[in-house]
Amino acid sequence: MRSLLTLSVLLALIRGNKGQNPTVTLLPKFSQVYVGDDVTLVCNHKGGNKPTTWFINGSPQSMQSYSVLLTAVTPTNNGEYKCEQGGLKSEPYNLTVLELEPHAQLSPSIGGAVMTKGEGRNLVLQVDDDLKDWACFVLRGVSGFALGVHVYEKTKRASIFAELKEAERATFWCKKKGTALRSNAVTLKKTELMVMLDPPAVPALQGEPVALRCVVWGGPKLENATFYKDTTKIKSSSEGTYVITNATQNDNGKYSCHATYRYSHISAQAAKREGDSDAQELKVIGGPPAAALISKSHKSLWCSCLSCPVSCTSYLWYHTLFNDPYARRRLSENDQTITMKKEGLYSCRMDCGKGFSRFSNVYNYKADHMPEFEVLLYILVGLAALIILTVLTVWMLKRRTCGGNTLQATGWGKDKEMLMSVCFEQRENL
Known part of the structure; x- marks a missing residue:
């Protein structure tokens, strides 16, 4: 049973x-x-x-x-x-x-979306708040893994080492523990060829410039690069970069390049070599609405986002040092206008609840500094004026001391006769 x-x-x-x-x-x-x-x-x-x-x-x-x-x-x-x-x-x-941007930004410190087999690359994480509760992950194929995060407290940034292992492509992202807050996703792709067409690792946005680089593994001297779109030749250049100045949907397609190069840093007589890259897809998208930053006066900035949804209710301001593009810091101000206090790069965006608008254009602010030769000129003029004033003061005091009213004072005795002789000598000298 x-x-x-x-x-x-x-x-x-x-x-x-x-x-x-x-x-x-x-x-x-x-x-x-x-x-x-x-x-x-x-x-x-x-x-x-x-x-x-x-x-x-x-x-x-x-x-x-x-x-x-x-x-x-x-x-x-x-x-x-x-x-x-x-x-x-x-x-x-x-x-x-x-149609918004996530709460944090993940981007390669160098390079674009394509890596050679076995290569690795650092991805830098930037957040508005503390980095200690952020964790990062990778999806290779349909398998996900956690990654180690290197946090630099002094510079308030973090990075991860991105590698593909045996996967053809991998997607990387970071997330704040216990919340829905995360970064954008960065996808890197593998090539086994010496020559690679390297598009940006972030999406191409409509209306913005896009640079496609023809790169050869090992860093040889590039003599010429020919670019193709959907197998049709579009440009030849010795610079190795094809720039789309104003990207549109018409620029969508698969791009590749053919490179001619020499390893002249190894040998002055290195033979000429050439090769083709894999075809890489370029997809131009509209992207989130972008904020606009306008200078109202010499030190005042105004932020606006006319195309932002009604859920965007507050303004966020950021300051970045001139010499460190990854040292962006969120400011305490949240009004539509701010007054700049420190030199650097200023930008803004709007907080829309589940995400943000796109960053505005960047305003380059340099405080008024007097040129060195002007500073030196003002110092010399000030010293000359001080010397002239001192001489005039001494001369006036001597005239007053040797004047008639002073000499007629009584009760001096021998001191009076001595002073009269000194004044007589001074008048002779004058």
Whole structure:
């Protein structure tokens, strides 16, 4: 009897597992998705890589993979995502992209989005508050890992060492423990070629400049770089950089480069070499609304964001040292206007609750300093005036002492005769 009961329970479990619907999971597991993030939707991750049909807002899609990568997401990616495996459909996953910036910024200290195999790169974390409760993570494929965070208390910044390991691409981000506050996501990609087309590691924003660099591993002398968009030649340059001054949707596409170079730092007679890069996708997005900073007077600044949503209710001001772009510090002021007190770079943005507006343009403030030659001139003029005043004072005192009224004073005796002789000598000298 007991064996029959056990058998029935096993059969029920088998039937239940066989008929279990797949589920859609978002990776990384962000509580809020911000514009510009790279995210992956996974169908039944535990079930392995099965043939999968995806539906977006009810429409079947052509991709058959169990995972879907969405790069530099915008509100156009909002909608209902479902997947189907073995005739069974998942419950819908509703994706909502906030057109705001997250609460912290993560960016490479050097370089762009592409690294050679085995290479690593430092990513710098900047936050408005204390860094001690921040932790950082990486998603390689569909596997996530925690990373060590190096905090520099003196400079109030933190960094992580980003490496791809064996993954073709990886997404890095940081989060404040116990809260929903996080940084933007930075995606780095691997190449095994000597020549690489290196776009920025942050999303390309419409209306802003974008620089695409043609880089050769090992730092040889670059003699020429030819850039291509969707296999069509667009520019040749010895500088190795192609700049899009005003990015638009028309600039979307896959870019690559062909480089001619020599390792002349190893040998003066180094042979000429050449090679092609991988094609890298460039996606231009609108991005969050940007604040604007206007100088009202010599020391006063005014912040405005006409395109910000109504949830943006307060102003945040920042000061950065001239010699350290990662030393940005949030100021205590939260009014629409401020008075600049220290030299440096000033910027502003608006707090919109779940995120921020984009940073404003930067205002370069230098306090009034008198040129050195003017300071020296004023010192010399002041000394000359002091000498002249001293001479005149002494001369006036001597005239008063030797005047007639003084000499007619009584009761001096021999001192009077001595003073008269001194005054006579002084008049002769004058």
